[in-house]
Amino acid sequence: MSSSENVSQLLVKWGEGDQAALDKLMPLVYSELRRLATNYLRRERQNHTLQPTALVNEAYLKLIDQKSARWQNRAHFYGVAAQLMRRILVDHARQHQAAKRGGPSQERLSITSAGQLGEKPDLDLLALHEALEELKAFDPQQERIVELRYFGGLSIEETAEVMSIGHATIERDWKMARAWLRRKLE
């Protein structure tokens, strides 16, 4: 079984609600993203910025057998990628926090220095993560939108496509979720 068939099937399974499929998917997607990200970061890009969805698109094309791909695969794949990104960042922030607790001699890693987030340096990623968990409890759709937009780097249009929801709704939900998160975090 080639890895692309593997990924396609796992995506379908995950789409059907099989959470174990996600755990199998993550390392596959991760290794492909890692390879692509390495290339991307080495490549000359305008303003150093990665084309937000280019990575995922590329990983998707590499991992999925396009002949047998269904459009849902793509949506699911973006979902996996966004979740993966979120998980990586949160793990990283936790490690960072642990390191800070370890004392001043520990290596200090900041998200912004690592990736030039373009955000205020004090954006607390763990707080954001926890707020999102809270948001998920009463508005899972908004939480998903934030995940896809912020962690997955999707545009409004792409998010709309992936979630099969109209633009206008995505835009309004995004606006509100952002307002709520901002109030929560600031």
Add this chain to the structure above:
Amino acid sequence: MRPDRWKKVKQIFQAAMDHAPSERAVFVSDACAGDEELRHEVESLMSSDGRAGAFLDSPAYEAAAAIIVDNKSGLKKGQTIGPFEILSFISRGGMGEVYLARDPRLSRNVALKILPAAFTKDVDRLRRFEQEARAASALNHPNIITIYEILKADSTHVIATEFVEGETLRQRLSRSTFTLSESLQIAIQVADALAAAHKVGIIHRDIKPENIMLRPDGYVKVLDFGLAKLAEDSPDVSMEEALTKQVRTGSGVVMGTAGYMSPEQARGKAVDARTDMFSLGAVIYEMVTHRKPFDGETPSDVMAAILKSQPQPLSEFFSDAPPELSRIVMKALQKDPEQRYQVVKDLLIDLRSLKQDLEFQEKMGSRAPAPPLQTATASVIPTSSTGEVRSALSTITDSLTIEIKRHRIATASSVVLLLVVLSAGAYGLYRYFRHAPVYFQTTKVTRLTNSGKVIDATLTPDGRYVVYTLSDARKQSIWIRQVSTANDKVIVPPADVGVFGITVSHDNNDLYYVIKQQLDKGTLYRVPVFGGTPMKITEWLDGPVTLSPDGKRMAFVRGSFPAEGESALIVANLDGSGEQVLAKRKRPLAFAPIFFTGPTWSPDGELIAAAVADVTGPSHVIAFRVSNGKETDLTPAGQPFIARTLWLPDMSGLLMIGGNSAADSQVWLAPYPGTCARSPTTWNNIVTSGCQKKPTSL
């Protein structure tokens, strides 16, 4: 918050957002219908939404990608790959991860480089890389790292090389500074490695401090021959990508820079061995100044700098930088490969000579030339600022003028000095007129000889040697001196003759010189520049010859010809055959050489400039068209005294030495075709001739 409550908040918030901002408060108040808590909730979200500043605007995507990359990969201590056992992680660069590993078969440690999969997909390219890497290793050069094995273990390609204990030049640079001598030692070893590799056709393509290992015992090892090519050829990884950035481990991901890439590489053009020259130049520059010659905030800025800007002079950061070092580095850093050293071997020779020179000076207890040698330093010209160009040039001539006044008796030697400066200045002026940044660096005017016996001098076209005539005890001789080493060698031994004019062929190989035993009846000889048997070419010359740009013909002046009281400008083949009179003059006018003045063939081959003396008035420099003899006076105002002339490479004018007399001469610029447009003013001492009624005196 309860979902149903949230639903209500959402409904009102989103509906309010559809209203104009001025109407929102009223709308919300109405919609909440007295539910103050609801109103407060909605209003507070609205206020949060309206707050200035970025929030979640740029995706965390990039940071995540960076972290993914930064996560140290796979191989752990104790793991085996092929026959090798991993001992520890060493580094990660754009070209793969490097581990310290043990080869149990030979009980030795190796450095194991894991090639990224992207580089190894194409089997043919991989094979070519292997060949190249092995060929470099097979040179058995002390400064090239030895490759033990290139193998495929599972699906991974690895290179096992000699494990070099020590640090990379990059690590060393970030830790401490270098002395000049240390920098030269490193540079020489790298150049030596490159020269050996280039000789067998291997180009490194990625010379940078990360690829240069320094052993504690002072040995330098160049890593990764051929690897850049592999990366360049790989379909997934562009050259740019492979060379521009390298991802460093440590605190976050740091973008490396493209700082060592040659302009042709940056443009993605085909490269040859001269690309390594440029990169090495950049590395030397950084060792000496602790700065990159081309830097910028982003890789794009760096790339732009490589393509467009001139590096700051070495002396900006290192005031003691020897001018020769600046010359070497700046020559290696020329944007146009044609302007660089053509082979690393030449760079190596210059570096070695400089090192010897410095060591010698150190032994003598001083870096500066000992008195009574005099040195004049002209100001630095970091940019194309015209004011500075002028001041630099005028400083040169100021100092020359001082020389002239100081040595009234030895006027000839002063003129000699002017001649050399004239040759050196022509290129700078040429650049100036082309509006390109002029790089004089610290233009140091240094007396090359102190005997007062030098009567004529010329630079070889490659600028590396001075050929000069010595007059001592009634005997004259011709010598050659390597500029960088001050090494003298006799070309034509002393004899009781007069040497009138020395001309070096465009290929730097042959010297043409004129020996006179009686007035205006000189004999032209040719001799290899580094000595040999002189060949007689032709007779009856009244001064030096000038060679056509294609090197096929020569021109000279013949006195008392065609008739007594006349003189002629003659064009002939290099072997003396096929003489043609291009122009002639009758007394009181004459093509009369003063201080070895000869005609000057223009760079485009179409014109020959020659000085015409007038016993009743000032002399003029006339340009004669080779095809039809048509004349243009380049100095309408005339000059009482005219010595050597020299065309600017772009034909925009002619530099000449002129003035009231030999003891009162300056460097002049005569614009061609005679307009004053580009030289509106009198430069302090470099005067524009042909534009004014009268030349401005000192």
